Amino acid sequence: MTNSIASRIPIALSLVVCGLVLAAAPANAQTSTVSSxxxxxxxxxSAVKTGLSETVMFAGPLVVNATVTTDPALGPTVAxxxxxxxxxxxxxxxxxxxxxxxxxxxxxPFGPTDAIQTTFAxxxxxxxxxxxxxxxxxxxxxxxxxxxxxxxxxxxxxGTM
Amino acid sequence: MHLTWRRTEIAxxxxxxxxxxxxxxxxxxxxxxxxxxxTFGIAKFxxxxxxxxxxxxxxxxxxxxxxxxxxxxxxxxxDPLLGGGTGPIEGRPPGPIWAHQEFTKFPPKFAVxxxxxxxxxxxVYDPGVAAQFNSGVGKGTxxxxxxxxxxxxxxxxxxxxxxxxxxxxxxxxxxxxxIIFREHNKLPxxxxxxxxxxxxxxxxxxxxxxxxxxxxxHGAENDGFTGAYFWPNQFYDYHYPVVLAGWRTINTGAxxxxxxxxxxxxxxxTNIPGDWHETMxxxxxxxxxxxxxxxxxxxxxxxxxNIYSAKDRGNEAINDGVNLRxxxxxxxxxxxxxxxxxxMLADKxxxxxxxxxxxxxxxxxxxGDRMTVNLFDNPFFEVEARKYRFRVLNAxxxxxxxxxxxxxxxxxxxxxxxNLLPHPVVLTETDEIGIAERYDLVIDFSRYTPGPNxxxxxxxxxxxxxxxRPDADLSLAQALQGDANDPVVGKFLEFRVVRKPAxxxxxxxxxxxxxxxxxxxNTRTRLFEFNSGxxxxxxxNNQEPLVAAVPGSRAEVTAFIGPWGIETDxxxxxxxxxxxxxxxxxxxxxREIWTLKNGGGGWDHPIHIHFEEGIILDRNGDPNQxxxxxxxxxxxxxxxxxxxxxxxxxxRDFQGMFMEHCHNTVHxxxxxxxxxxxxxxxxxxxxxxxxxxxxxxxxTFVPPDDVLPTAF
Numbered sequence: 001m002t003n004s005i006a007s008r009i010p011i012a013l014s015l016v017v018c019g020l021v022l023a024a025a026p027a028n029a030q031t032s033t034v035s036s037x038x039x040x041x042x043x044x045x046s047a048v049k050t051g052l053s054e055t056v057m058f059a060g061p062l063v064v065n066a067t068v069t070t071d072p073a074l075g076p077t078v079a080x081x082x083x084x085x086x087x088x089x090x091x092x093x094x095x096x097x098x099x100x101x102x103x104x105x106x107x108x109p110f111g112p113t114d115a116i117q118t119t120f121a122x123x124x125x126x127x128x129x130x131x132x133x134x135x136x137x138x139x140x141x142x143x144x145x146x147x148x149x150x151x152x153x154x155x156x157x158x159g160t161m
Numbered sequence: 162m163h164l165t166w167r168r169t170e171i172a173x174x175x176x177x178x179x180x181x182x183x184x185x186x187x188x189x190x191x192x193x194x195x196x197x198x199x200t201f202g203i204a205k206f207x208x209x210x211x212x213x214x215x216x217x218x219x220x221x222x223x224x225x226x227x228x229x230x231x232x233x234x235x236x237x238x239x240d241p242l243l244g245g246g247t248g249p250i251e252g253r254p255p256g257p258i259w260a261h262q263e264f265t266k267f268p269p270k271f272a273v274x275x276x277x278x279x280x281x282x283x284x285v286y287d288p289g290v291a292a293q294f295n296s297g298v299g300k301g302t303x304x305x306x307x308x309x310x311x312x313x314x315x316x317x318x319x320x321x322x323x324x325x326x327x328x329x330x331x332x333x334x335x336x337x338x339x340i341i342f343r344e345h346n347k348l349p350x351x352x353x354x355x356x357x358x359x360x361x362x363x364x365x366x367x368x369x370x371x372x373x374x375x376x377x378x379h380g381a382e383n384d385g386f387t388g389a390y391f392w393p394n395q396f397y398d399y400h401y402p403v404v405l406a407g408w409r410t411i412n413t414g415a416x417x418x419x420x421x422x423x424x425x426x427x428x429x430x431t432n433i434p435g436d437w438h439e440t441m442x443x444x445x446x447x448x449x450x451x452x453x454x455x456x457x458x459x460x461x462x463x464x465x466x467n468i469y470s471a472k473d474r475g476n477e478a479i480n481d482g483v484n485l486r487x488x489x490x491x492x493x494x495x496x497x498x499x500x501x502x503x504x505m506l507a508d509k510x511x512x513x514x515x516x517x518x519x520x521x522x523x524x525x526x527x528x529g530d531r532m533t534v535n536l537f538d539n540p541f542f543e544v545e546a547r548k549y550r551f552r553v554l555n556a557x558x559x560x561x562x563x564x565x566x567x568x569x570x571x572x573x574x575x576x577x578x579x580n581l582l583p584h585p586v587v588l589t590e591t592d593e594i595g596i597a598e599r600y601d602l603v604i605d606f607s608r609y610t611p612g613p614n615x616x617x618x619x620x621x622x623x624x625x626x627x628x629x630r631p632d633a634d635l636s637l638a639q640a641l642q643g644d645a646n647d648p649v650v651g652k653f654l655e656f657r658v659v660r661k662p663a664x665x666x667x668x669x670x671x672x673x674x675x676x677x678x679x680x681x682x683n684t685r686t687r688l689f690e691f692n693s694g695x696x697x698x699x700x701x702n703n704q705e706p707l708v709a710a711v712p713g714s715r716a717e718v719t720a721f722i723g724p725w726g727i728e729t730d731x732x733x734x735x736x737x738x739x740x741x742x743x744x745x746x747x748x749x750x751x752r753e754i755w756t757l758k759n760g761g762g763g764w765d766h767p768i769h770i771h772f773e774e775g776i777i778l779d780r781n782g783d784p785n786q787x788x789x790x791x792x793x794x795x796x797x798x799x800x801x802x803x804x805x806x807x808x809x810x811x812x813r814d815f816q817g818m819f820m821e822h823c824h825n826t827v828h829x830x831x832x833x834x835x836x837x838x839x840x841x842x843x844x845x846x847x848x849x850x851x852x853x854x855x856x857x858x859x860x861t862f863v864p865p866d867d868v869l870p871t872a873f
Contacts, residue, residue: 030761032803034781065786069803071763074627079801081786101587103788105801106634107623107765117636119589121571131605131670133571133587161569161637 031070033149038063041087041138043158045122050134050160052091056098056122058158060087064140068110068149076110076149082118084138087158089122099125102138110149116140119161137161192528192626192647193510194520195362201515203311203538206655209296210540211304213331213465213503215289216323218271221341228272228341228398230264231255234859240350243392243857251398252346252391253382254853254860257845259389262380262815267402269341273332276324277370277462278347279317280306283326289333289498290490296543296657304328308531309538313515316357320517321348321366322461328535329505330464332446333496334403335474336422337433342399342446344372350393360512365519366453366460368393369855373449374466375597376579376771376796378406378441381817384771387451387834388719388740392857403468405435406774407678409814410750412436419483421471423495428479430471438678439774439794440470443552443579443599445505451740452721455527455558455826459519461536463556465503469495472675473581477668487575488550488603488668500549500668502542506594507556508649509533519558524724525764526559526628526827532621532653541616541655546607547666550575553600559628559825560649561593561765564600565637567618567652570608573670576601580774580794581675592790593623593631595767595799597824600790603670609658618652625649628827629764630802677776677793680809684751687871688730691768691800691823691833692760695726697737699867718854719863723831725823728760730871735760738822738832741852742867745821745835747812749842754778756807759800766828767799768806771819775808782807797824812839816846837872848873 041062047055065081082104089098102120116139123133137160143153226233232253239248253259283304292299306315306327323330325347334340348368349355356364369392373385382389383399391397405412405420412420413434420437421430448454448462469475471483475498478491490497508529512518520527531538555562566572566589574586579599594600609615622640624647625631635650644650699720719741726735729744736742747753755775757768774794780786781804798806822834840846851862 030763030803034803067781067801067803069763071629071802074629074632074763077630077763077802079804081780081788083785101789104590105592105788107593107631107802109633117638118634119565119569119637121587121589123587128672130573130585130587130672135569135571135589 033068034065035150036063036065037151037154039154039156041084041156041158045134045136045158045160052134054091054093056089056091058087058089062087062156064142064151064154066142066151068144078108078110078114080104080106080108082106082138082140084120097125098122099129100136102136110144112144112146114142116142135161193530194523194527195510195518198510198531199513199515201311203309205539205652206541208309208537208540209298210534210537210542210654211298211328212288212290212295212498213535214283214326214328215287215331215333216273216275217287219274221269221272224272224274224341224343228269228343231257231260237394239857240394242350246858248858250395252395252855253397254389258817258850259382259853261382261400263402264400267339267404269339269400271338272341272343274343275330276345276347277321278325280315280320280322281317281325282306289331294499296541308509308511308533308536312538316516318349318354319357319363320461321457323464328537331503332464332466333469334401334466335425335469335495336403336405338422339400339402342401343396344399345396346370346391346393348393357514357516359514359516360518362518362520363512363516365456365521367450367457369450370457370462371449372397372399372446374399374401374446375444376774377401377444378404378772378814380815381819384817384819385449386818387449387820388853388855390450390855404814405433405437406439406814408435419472421483423469423471423474423476425494427494428481430481430483436678437472438676440472440581440675441468441579442473442576442581443467443601445554445556445599447556452830452832455830456519456521458556458826459527459558460517463505465505465552465554467496467503467552475501485671485674486667486669488548491664491667500547501552502549503552503554505535505554505556506562507533508560523628524827524831526825528560528625528628530648532649534654539653541657543657543659544606545660545662546609546611546658547662548603548605548607548668551602551604553594553602555594555596555598557596559596559827560625561595561623561631562621563593563623563634564591565589565620565622566604567620567641569637570617573603574600574790575603575670575674577790577793578795578797582790582793583674583676584672584789585670585674586789588790590622590637592788593634593799595797595824596826597767597769598797598799606656606658607666611658611660615658617656617658619654619656620652621650628825629762675793681752681811683754683809684748686754686756687745688756688758689821690728690735690758690760691766692726692728692735693724693762695723695735695737695832697722697739699739699742719852721832725828725831725833727833727835729835729869732870738834739867740836741863741865742869743836743838743849743865743872744869745837746872747837747839749816749839750813752809752811754807754809756805757798757800758805759803763802765799765801766823766825766833767797768821769797769824770810770821773810773812775810778807778809781805816840816842818850
């Protein structure tokens, strides 16, 4: 199939030029700053809110990895990778071990500070325990150096919704 | 010389030119780039979410003409609006390279005969379940083509869908039961009849189409290659053999009982060749027309395809040591849908007349301001107090979704991109689900007491006001409050827990599910960097002026310009899409490692690689940054801002030309797409495959004159 476009050529040409100019523009410069923190985090999940027969006490390492990427049009953005799978949970009565799947990948706007709440699942560390998972709440407070775009401090706590 | 252009060139160049003229920012905080969609007074959660419409199976013998291995080139008159003369009845490229591979070995056992056409009333709706499992809506219920009963019907030029009807279509297949999917193009011959003309953005979409079965393991002739499109009044036969990957070399004697397909009429199973670790489950199919995928898919060209196997057979009661007994049902041997629900998420927008509209001038991407599920605006769905499997598909143009239940309760992710994970992953919030990604989630509603007021909602946590990427992932509490700048944040699907199940829930979510396959030795690595600021060398290489391209020439039909592109192996800069260019050509029967790198800005790209499932080895060079839900096989790889993904794939069983592209389909169309191919596995394939050039009068071929130095 063909389409005669003789009558459209002038405008089409101008648009072509316009398009080509845009297409030939150099790629937007990108700067990515990667920084990482590992902190010790702790907290409790109350029996009242989880419906469990006991309070679960959490303690362990939390890894926060931040990739801050500049964006000429939209401003810097942060790609966060949060890994709390090393945080151990223990029932305060039965001493039952609780595992968790506290892994979060989050997009956040960049700023000097950022307060984040994200949820995660935890469950008895037994075969099939994941079928009766409960919900925990991870609260993060991040501080960045706005000049270097690196993380300078992380605090966090674990609780329930 | 008579100056002529193909319509895709015209549209593309006009779009490229208007790029500079288009508003670069959203207006009034509404992310569509268009006036806000009027609500017509409709409220959320006031209509049921209808399940997918199951396409009927018909005997292959009912197809007229009968399907053939090579494309049927019987001539028919061509509409004068398409250039007149005569052309073939089938749009598949002719000849042995585009013949159905292994058509004799895997002859079709049944057919699905469907159309692509304008919106109309559905009088043959089949949800595949009784009404009680579909919020009271039964088989045969008339379904009007509208997003909500309070909105006008969509006109036949505003929405184009499979069979022209709502809801989206579902194909169900089982392994080793090959099918022919015959698709008739019933769209208007007049390319200008692509919208109701009722308001800004009401005209979009193109009437030439190519359907990609995402991510079927079959020959390229069935893959919906972007250049293998067909025209109004033509059909295309897609042959899906539905085989386990590795069938040529692994378990060839079909002795492994884990590699099996369910018997259709009894609880048994039949062993099949191939690697059961490559078992697939949740696919979708959608248009892949070169440069118009975003518009056509948004216009309604999308459906889903469930694949059943002995591992994932869609029967939760059969306990044979192989069946995983995932939530589904028990009535049929396989493919029970009572507790297995397909969900297609897509943000939409409409004009003052309620007709679907789209801003096609923002090359960052398109966002709607209304949330639809299975094409229904913010619906409800009745469930029983037991486990359900939801096959969630992100079918948006540019939007990411991050899902949670409104009370924060856990869900269990069992599959990613249609592949059952090695281990189930309990989540309270999903990752950002990229465009085309599929998350199979199990939700256990037995935690709720059924009743008229027992409700829980699916909530979108990802705020997005620009097509490039989400602005921010919100906390559940924030999302539940909604967001003034993004109407798609918040609750969008209401589950009503209406009763206890009449029959006890027999389903399980076992661990493990499907372990990853054992990988052979790697043979080479490749690097693909996804950037803006791309260039298009094809036109200059062919020394053809852009405006006066010679009809039928390579430059005329395959070369486009656009802001997005891909650089391959650090050579030649970032290139715009050209499906005549060969960017990679892995050897048949090998494994490679590919790194996908986000090369610029703060945007995100969900990258899709056709045909082969990959396994992610690391993110940003760190294996520990691969989250548990990405530990299985995938076909869409979200790069994230500033990120990279390294994955490995095997190239086997079938050959031909495939694609790799951003599945933010606006990026894909403009022009972040490349062609790769497998062409050294034997006749009839030749090294450097000829490029098809589709016209209504027939398909011709040009030799591949642009092959990147590291392709082979």
